[in-house]
Amino acid sequence: xxxxxxxxxxxxxxxxxxxxIEVLVQPGDQVSVDQSLITLESDKASMEIPSPFAGxxxxxxxxxxxxxxxxxxxxxxxxxxxxxxxxxxxxxxVATEGPEATAAVEETAQPSPAPPPEATAPKPxxxxxxxxxxxxxxxxxxxxxxxxxxxxxxxxxxxxxxxxLTLVPGSGPKQRILKTDIQDCVKxxxxxxxxxxxxxxxxxxxxxxxEIDYAKFGAVELVPLTNIQKVGGRHLHLxxxxxxxxxxxxxxxxxxxxxxxxxxxxxxxxEGVKLSILPILMxxxxxxxxxxxxxKASLTGDGEHLVRKHYTxxxxxxxxxxxxxxxxxxxxxxxxxxxxxxxxxxxxxxxxEGKLLPGDMQGGCFTISSLGGIGGTAFxxxxxxxxxxxxxxxxxxxxxxxxxxxxIPRRMLPLSLAYDHRVVDGAEAARFTGxxxxxxxxxxxxxx
Numbered sequence: 498x499x500x501x502x503x504x505x506x507x508x509x510x511x512x513x514x515x516x517x518i519e520v521l522v523q524p525g526d527q528v529s530v531d532q533s534l535i536t537l538e539s540d541k542a543s544m545e546i547p548s549p550f551a552g553x554x555x556x557x558x559x560x561x562x563x564x565x566x567x568x569x570x571x572x573x574x575x576x577x578x579x580x581x582x583x584x585x586x587x588x589x590x591v592a593t594e595g596p597e598a599t600a601a602v603e604e605t606a607q608p609s610p611a612p613p614p615e616a617t618a619p620k621p622x623x624x625x626x627x628x629x630x631x632x633x634x635x636x637x638x639x640x641x642x643x644x645x646x647x648x649x650x651x652x653x654x655x656x657x658x659x660x661x662l663t664l665v666p667g668s669g670p671k672q673r674i675l676k677t678d679i680q681d682c683v684k685x686x687x688x689x690x691x692x693x694x695x696x697x698x699x700x701x702x703x704x705x706x707x708e709i710d711y712a713k714f715g716a717v718e719l720v721p722l723t724n725i726q727k728v729g730g731r732h733l734h735l736x737x738x739x740x741x742x743x744x745x746x747x748x749x750x751x752x753x754x755x756x757x758x759x760x761x762x763x764x765x766x767x768e769g770v771k772l773s774i775l776p777i778l779m780x781x782x783x784x785x786x787x788x789x790x791x792x793k794a795s796l797t798g799d800g801e802h803l804v805r806k807h808y809t810x811x812x813x814x815x816x817x818x819x820x821x822x823x824x825x826x827x828x829x830x831x832x833x834x835x836x837x838x839x840x841x842x843x844x845x846x847x848x849x850e851g852k853l854l855p856g857d858m859q860g861g862c863f864t865i866s867s868l869g870g871i872g873g874t875a876f877x878x879x880x881x882x883x884x885x886x887x888x889x890x891x892x893x894x895x896x897x898x899x900x901x902x903x904x905i906p907r908r909m910l911p912l913s914l915a916y917d918h919r920v921v922d923g924a925e926a927a928r929f930t931g932x933x934x935x936x937x938x939x940x941x942x943x944x945x
Contacts, residue, residue, distance in 0.1 A: 501555045501573045504534065506546065506565050510856020514564040515539050518649065522572070526554045534571060535559060538724075539855040552576040562646040562673050647674040655679050725820035736882040741918040744877040744889075747930035749937040751893060752908040757940065768835045774910075775813070775867060776837035781936040782888060783809050783830045784943055786863060789929045791920055793862035795883040803920065812861035812881060813841065815848040822848045823881060825861040869893060869910075878915045885920045888933075889913035910937065 509515060519536035522528060533545035552574040559571055645662035646669075647655070654676055655662050665682045667674040711717045722730070736742075751774070758772055765772035786793045786809060795804045809830045812823040824844040829837065847853050864881045867890040878889040891911035897904035912933060916926050936942050 499552075499576055501575045502550075502552075503573050504549060504571045506567055506569045506571055508567050509537065509544065510854045510859070513566040515566070515855075516646070517559050517561055517563045517565060520557060520559060520561055521545075522554050522557065524554050524556055528552065528554060528574070537565065544854060546571060548574065550574065550576050561648050562671065645674055646672055651676055651679065658683055723819040725817070725822060729820055729822075732882070733879050737879055740880060740882060742877075742880055742915055743918050743923065743926070745914045745916070745923070745926040745930055746875050747912040747914070747927075747934060749910045749912060749934040750898070750907050751910045751937050754937055754940055755893075755908050765835065765838065768839075770835050770838040770842065772834070772838055773841075774869070775841055775865070776834050777940065778865065778867075778890070778937075779811055779826065779829050779837055779841075780834065780943060781933060781940070782811065782863065782865065784936055785929055785932045787830070788932060789925060791925065792886045792916065792929055794885055794920060796885075796917075796920060800919070806862050808862070810860045810862050812858075812864035812884075813844070814864060814866035814878075815845050817849045817851070819851065822853060822858065823861065823864055824848055824853055824857050825859065827860065863887070865890065873911075875911050875913050878913060880915055880917055882917075886914060886916040886926075886929075889915065 515537040516539075517535055518538045521533050521535060528534070528548045529551045530549070531547040534548050535546050537544050537546065555573040555575050557572045559565065559569075565571070645665065646667055647662055651674055652662065655665075655674075658679060660679050660682055662674055662679075665674050665678050666672070668678055669675045754774070754777065758774060758777065761772055790805050791803070793806055793809065795806075796802070797804060808828065810825050810827045811829050812825045814821055814823050824847070826837065826840050826844065832840075844853075844857070847857070861881065861884060863884060864878075864887040866878045866887060868876065869890050869892045871892070873891045874894075875891055876889050878887045880887050889912070891913065893908050893910040895906050896909045898907040898909070912930055914926055914930050921929075
């Protein structure tokens with residue numbers, strides 16, 4: 498008789514406590530290989546954990562709101578009759594490949610079939626916890642700013658009322674937030690006449706955006722934002738508000754660089770890659786960052802120290818159907834052009850298919866955002882905090898350039914460097930883009 502086997506959480510990157518937001522199976526269900534069992538959500542992405550083999554679910558060891566790390570028990574499965582070697586091979590494949598990251602969580606997610614937390618009998622002191630005052634000022638957030646434990650139904654209820662779950666103390670098991678907690682929160686806030694809290698952590702309050710009835714002007718449609726758009730939007734908003742940002746515009750002559758790149762098409766094809774300007778640009782940026790280390794540094798949380806990094810991991814902004822994501826290419830300074838081209842292609846494909854893991858988007862020192870394939874002459878990218886700078890690339894164009902005796906056609910690449918003025922001053926930024934111009938104008942300078 499086939500014995501039940503434990504299904505453990507595989508490697509999900511540099512995370513040790515990722516929240517379970519969906520349990521997709523229950524005891525007695527028949528599952529197939531790679532069928533999703535649970536959904537996890539971090540601050541940047543959600544991911545579904547697939548089944549390593551086919552069989553019947555014997556027992557589910559997790560519930561919505563639990564936090565898991567690598568090696569934790571998810572559930573037990575009784576495998577379908579198959580050779581032991583095949584089962585081992587399949588399990589090993591899942592353990593090495595990891596979970597398939599998804600780009601967003603469906604708003605209609607159903608809670609676990611287990612009895613809802615709302616049905617749990619009140620415990621001693623529960624009423625007192627529910628009556629605890631909720632924070633309404635930024636300085637109050639330090640004690641309660643956390644990833645809230647709540648079922649999808651409770652999260653939806655909070656969204657409908659406009660309640661920030663990070664400000665609600667949970668009275669359920671493991672401090673899980675119940676619907677009654679949200680109702681108490683609303684009652685207390687209304688009773689105290691408390692002002693809205695923005696949740697930005699800034700030492701001031703922003704006025705609430707006015708609610709406008711757009712329907713009175715014509716037909717409208719309400720389209721929900723994807724999870725990536727919501728999380729990314731909050732991050733960019735905080736980055737913009739918390740750091741004084743300046744943009745330095747410049748242009749580099751890439752006439753010779755483009756001629757070289759096109760001459761290497763056949764060699765690149767032999768390596769199985771398509772050679773775009775991005776991997777070459779990454780090597781140029783790496784060289785420039787070595788000379789200007791402040792542009793890949795980060796401020797400490799208290800703003801008193803600068804963290805200089807002795808590694809070069811570059812983020813690249815990727816446009817996906819569900820929003821902007823920034824996978825990170827690691828150790829760019831240690832890799833060749835073809836290896837970078839291959840990694841860029843693979844990371845871009847994973848991003849568009851929603852398969853990036855949270856660890857794939859962490860650890861960046863500096864970000865490149867390229868709109869060259871779309872158009873435009875310049876833009877002001879927003880620094881991807883806690884990084885210090887970001888380089889925007891627009892579409893290159895052939896322009897007449899005066900050489901001292903005549904105008905000659907040259908291929909010019911617009912550069913837009915946005916930086917945190919607390920760390921980088923204008924002169925340093927101008928010298929940085931000047932070095933980029935020099936290196937892009939003649940990539941033989943990379944050897945010096």
